[in-house]
Amino acid sequence: MLGRDKESIRFVIRGVSPAFANALRRAIIAEVPTMAIEDVMIIENSSVLYDEMLSHRLGLIPLSTDLDSYVLPEDCDCKSELGCNRCRAALSLESEATAESRYVYSGELKAENPDVKPVSDTIPIAKLAPGQKIRLEAYARLGKGFEHAKWQPVSSAGYKYMPSLTVDQRKCDGCEKCVKMCPKRILAIRNGKVIVEREMDCTMCRECERHCPQKPSAIRVGWDDGTFVFYVESTGVLSPERVVEEGAKILAKKASQMHKSIAAMK
Numbered sequence: 001m002l003g004r005d006k007e008s009i010r011f012v013i014r015g016v017s018p019a020f021a022n023a024l025r026r027a028i029i030a031e032v033p034t035m036a037i038e039d040v041m042i043i044e045n046s047s048v049l050y051d052e053m054l055s056h057r058l059g060l061i062p063l064s065t066d067l068d069s070y071v072l073p074e075d076c077d078c079k080s081e082l083g084c085n086r087c088r089a090a091l092s093l094e095s096e097a098t099a100e101s102r103y104v105y106s107g108e109l110k111a112e113n114p115d116v117k118p119v120s121d122t123i124p125i126a127k128l129a130p131g132q133k134i135r136l137e138a139y140a141r142l143g144k145g146f147e148h149a150k151w152q153p154v155s156s157a158g159y160k161y162m163p164s165l166t167v168d169q170r171k172c173d174g175c176e177k178c179v180k181m182c183p184k185r186i187l188a189i190r191n192g193k194v195i196v197e198r199e200m201d202c203t204m205c206r207e208c209e210r211h212c213p214q215k216p217s218a219i220r221v222g223w224d225d226g227t228f229v230f231y232v233e234s235t236g237v238l239s240p241e242r243v244v245e246e247g248a249k250i251l252a253k254k255a256s257q258m259h260k261s262i263a264a265m266k
């Protein structure tokens, strides 16, 4: 692991093909289940937003996801269209503007289960003028990103090849052009020679190569195509580690299913 903060993680995977790295990226984006509002029962809506628009906005609010207590509706034993406690979580909203117009924020959604609630309290849902009112019940369920982007657990998931920079010290005359031109400021000059300070931050834009007065350039940008630097940023619904772990589990499950089918053919 290279680094982590509350919502994102950076790590290195070694010894895999680009196809594997991409499979992991796609599993993370489209197949790790998360909670999102899917059904809305509008009891009263005198706001200027149509019911459909209001429901759509509610669906896009990221909800904290408890993957250990809930199952996908298609995997649930209840087989009920309305769902049960294992495949559905209810939230309600009751909001009114009295004297002044005001915004309704995600923080006003009351969650039946405190583990399934908006990850942020400050997402605007609607604006109400005096006298306008919204009353509704919303039902969240687990879903996957390939069905609708509202179930995507990440706002960003990507990777790059592991960068590898080499400076030919015999050719480098320390003119500093590459140091100045690098947009990531990963190069430095020491004792009149260019050195690579933060290789991992290189985006392989090759500005350094282009601006080197030596022909061919004294600095070379290369990469290792069996090693990848991954960056995953969660929307807050799951921890970034859990998102990666679930993505890897999905790949493992697919591989084992394939293995079983091949074994059955023999």
Ligand SMILES: [Zn+2]
Binding pocket: 073, 076, 077, 078, 079, 080, 083, 084, 085, 086, 087, 088
């Ligand atoms: Zn159920």
